[in-house]
Amino acid sequence: MIPTITAFERSPDRGQGLARDMRVRWAFEEVGQPYNVRLVSFAEMKQPAHRALQPFGQIPTYEEGDLALFETGSIVLHIAERHAGLLPDDPNGRARAITWMFAAASTVEPPILELQTLKFGEGDKPWFEARLPLVQGRIRAYLRDLAARLGDADWLDGAFSAGDLMMVHVLLRVRPSGILDEFATLSAYCDRARARPAYQRAFAAQLALATGA
Structure with a gap:
């Protein structure tokens, strides 16, 4: 059975590859598995039928037979565990790759999301000017540590893995702010990932x- 994922009917990023269904599409492409896409509107995302799949009314979701999943980390991990190509065969290597998935979603992404919320939802609030440099500072601190850990390696831990997939997509979400460009190591890391054929197909x-193409 071919899995079905949900995606925005009209994505807020207008095709820049920043919506979270991109992570799932990329994972499918890396492991060479087909998938179907069901588009949902913003109104449909808040309806009971969609909330039965995603209780917070977000995308993407994953459906295959009687299995329904939400949260991109969970979906990408499920794909990686079922198909070769995104997790090492070595148990310790698999554990480290999964750790990087958690680091991307739990450590690096939260302040990036906070920055987006601050800029697009709180720009007119009295606390905006005071909070902005604080949030930017937290992002820079994590990126500085990440760049130091990556060093001159191509990927975070040996070969490209689901950990890199999740981390790169998180980093790409901060690129419009200009902060990523301050870290040449991480910018090059993202460029390597974006050059992968699987990423190009998903994008x-x-x-x-x-674009309706």
Whole structure:
């Protein structure tokens, strides 16, 4: 059975590859597995039918038979565990790759999301000017540590893994702010990942929805 994921009918990023269904599309492409996409509107995302799959009314979701999943980390891990290509065969290597997935979602991404919320939802609030440098500082601190850990390696732990997939997509979400460009090591890391054929296929699929191509 071919899995079905959900994606924005009209993505807020207008095809820049920043919506979270990109992570799942990329994972499918890396492991060479087909998938179907069901588009949902913002109104549909808040309806009971979608909330039965995603209780917080977000995308993406994953459906395969009687299995329904939400949260990109969980979905990507499920794909990686079922198909070769995103997790090492060595148990210790697998554990480290999964740790990097958690680090991306639990450590690096939260202040990036806070920055987006601050800029696009709280720009007119009295606390905006005071909070902005604090949030930016937290992001820079994590990126500085991440760049130091990556060093001159191509990927976080040996070969490309689900940990890199999650981390790169998180980093790409901060690129519009200009902060990522301050870290040449991480910028090059993201460029290497974006050059992967699997990323290019996933990006093209998401872009086609935004442009109607």
